[in-house]
Amino acid sequence: MGLRPGGAEPVARIECRGGKRWAWLYRIDLAKPKFAMTLADEATLDKAMAKHQTCGTCGRRYFHCIPLKPLGSCFECYDGTPADPTSYIAPPAPDHRLAA
Ligand SMILES: [Zn+2]
Structure with missing residues (x-):
């Protein structure tokens, strides 16, 4: 309510x-x-959540927290268990520059 x-x-x-x-x-x-959350509050929360949801190996950010403490990465990087492509945001593409 x-x-x-x-x-x-x-x-x-x-x-x-x-x-x-x-x-x-x-x-x-x-x-x-309820207290309304400001944009700054949301940014702080998002930053904190990103730490628990981003795989340091492949750079994917999952929509759920991944077991970083025991595994150090997502399951796909750890043991090859394929991740559902709808469960993460792909890492940003490398910066491709066009040669002129
Ligand atoms: Zn990974």
Whole structure:
């Protein structure tokens, strides 16, 4: 709903999956609007996410975080497991200059 608790205490707790998943519920009339993210906030977040999603070997940026800590690269670079081409953004093309 684009709202945040704004300091209000929860008034109830909803559970599903036998209590394995749950969430606090808050009064809507006491809630405040969410803080809007600025372009600078988005750029900072994007930069942080890029670190976890970009393979240092092939330069692809995946739409999900890749296991860089244990593997050091994406699965395709690590063991040849082909990556779904829809799961990443291709690295920027090398700078080709036309000779005159
Ligand atoms: Zn890679």
